[in-house]
Amino acid sequence: MNIQDIKMKTLANLPSYHNGIVIKPKSLRSIAEKGLDTYNQCLSVAAVSKETIFPDLNDEYKDMHLSELIVRSGDAEFLNAYLNSIEFFLDGKFVITENGNLYLDEIEVYYEDLTAITEIIKIQNCAIVALKNDDFNPANERAKKLKERILARKKRIQELKADSSDDDKLTLYDLISIVAANANGINIFNVYDLNYLQFNDQFNRLKITKDYEVNINALIHGADSKQIKLEHWLSKIKE
Structure with a gap:
């Protein structure tokens, strides 16, 4: 991923693309229409780092994408919240099939695609720096408690x-x-x-x-x- 290329496109108010998926920069007018709190909350969830959610990963899981780890955690509610937050920045709707495959409209989306899409969203919205984990103490709580704390927290x-x-x-x-x-x-x-x-x-x-x-x-x-x-x-x- 060429960060400077994405920045240049965004500065020109042009969309970025990943595997046929269009990621358009959000205008201030759109943010105002949707609500600043909604924007901040969606950005906080979409831009959250893997290390913040799962700080104590074993070596076998360290190379996995955040979305894959969320799926493996079995927390369907947090997965939906994560996908809905990404959806906020896209012109499309995620659908999970009976087989567990994920689609955005007609395009099949894989774990690595979600990682790339969220990186573009972070660049477009100046959220390159990952959320700090100072406010998290998830050692014995795992996904359920983490979900509650992530959704409650509004990234500033x-x-x-x-x-x-x-x-x-x-x-x-x-x-x-x-x-x-x-x-x-x-x-x-x-x-x-x-x-x-x-x-x-x-x-x-x-x-x-x-x-x-x-x-x-x-x-x-x-x-x-x-x-x-x-x-x-x-x-x-x-x-």
Whole structure:
């Protein structure tokens, strides 16, 4: 999988493809229509890492795909929740046949396909970093308890922390408003046409540029250069 190619396609608002399956980037408008909580919860489940769900795997299971491990756990309810979360990001419906085969519309989907699809979803939605397992203690509980905790947990997008109890934390609403008011060519009438990666890219680029301008202005007015970390606006966005 070429991560840079997927990023480039997503930045151009183009879909990515895997074995005939189309994965389109979600627009901010679509996220708003479906609900931010729904989006966050579906992303948290679709993007969850194998190591988070099954941290104590024996060597014989380490090379298995997450979906295969979920199937082997026998937890049909969590499997359905996992597939439904992936479905949220696709234009199709999963069907499991009587023989246990999985199809998305007319396309048969294998374990490795689900892994590839979720990796693309993670890239499109800036969720490359896997969920931390700090909040999990599944050693003796296995899939049932893990399912309950995963579904209860709402993954917070790293920069936003939208559900924080701290009123000073910026929400996605705030960040969209900031970009619409400050970014070149982006306004409140077209900002919702952006997909999440496009928006995240423009927000971070705006932040780098504004930080650079503020720091340059501070230096001009006599600020101590040792106290200022000057990062040029022509720099790579840190993920």
